[in-house]
Amino acid sequence: MKDNNDMPGHLARRFQQIAVAVFLGEVADAGFDLTPVQYAALATIKANPGLDQVTLAGLIAYDRTTITGVIDRLVQKGLAERRASSRDRRARELEITEEGRRTLRKITPAVESAQRVMLRGLSAKEGEELMRLLRKAIAAGNELSRAPLRGVQA
Amino acid sequence: MKDNNDMPGHLARRFQQIAVAVFLGEVADAGFDLTPVQYAALATIKANPGLDQVTLAGLIAYDRTTITGVIDRLVQKGLAERRASSRDRRARELEITEEGRRTLRKITPAVESAQRVMLRGLSAKEGEELMRLLRKAIAAGNELSRAPLRGVQA
DNA sequence: GGATATTGATCAGTATGCTGACTATCAGTA
DNA sequence: TACTGATAGTCAGCATACTGATCAATATCC
Incomplete structure (x- = not known):
């Protein structure tokens, strides 16, 4: 019988589990308290000042109902601000x-250290190949989740 | 500046997100309501009758505090039973x-269809290679999460 | 044998993620 | 302009995951 641990879905879950643990560990060692999700949101806000929540969600493939709580916590920590838009009152x-x-x-x-640690079992070449294959699989499956990646629209 | 979407941690999250969505979709199409996590737990219980919760958690790398709720739901659905152990009353x-x-x-x-769909962007060879690299990275990082994989002990 | 340490299970609390519903607002059209 | 549909944000509810604590029971050590 095929072992559960040999299924792509299970490997995906396990790798993500380790990635989050490594990220939190490295960040905590540096004296900060920020989750991977909060980090990605904050970095994307910095790169796209004044963007709205739906756009932010699309840029990092979060569900729009998840973004609300993430931003709540960024605001509560004093790292980001939420303002009413003048163009669209929604x-x-x-x-x-x-x-x-x-x-x-x-x-x-x-954060950079965490990325290295989570790939520490692989050679540099293997790490690159893993990322290439992940990107390719993700591109093909982008529309299959409720929160697909959306580039900036015109 | 390095794009967030190019970091291994972000790719891990995204691939897992798609994998879960695909799993739930295929299973729902077949007329069932079972999560990936519940499926893995149930399949492992079937393969190891009479095992306790900590052992089950180790076999599929779940946190022991998570397993409680998962089994609650399997029991509630009538798919599994929880009995007091005669050897160890805890x-x-x-x-x-x-x-x-x-x-x-x-x-x-x-379930098998879901595994194919989540790799549909890759050739058979690429899918194999992705799984090999994931297994290797996971093996190296196994101890870094609170819920590492634990084989059956003597 | 009794103190101590460890272990199995659960719980409270927090943070993603999702489904589905709802409000407010905007956009397009008849 | 009034109607219709789409969109931005939020909320309630559920299911993982984790931290840290607690309780009961077992193991270990002196």
């Missing part, structure tokens, strides 16, 4: 704070 | 029910 414009910028700057080495 | 012995066996049997084609 939308909220997101901005990173000075504190958020400082945090991103100081946390970067830990 | 432990619970897990068994699959007839209904659980039937469900596993009927759900297998959907």
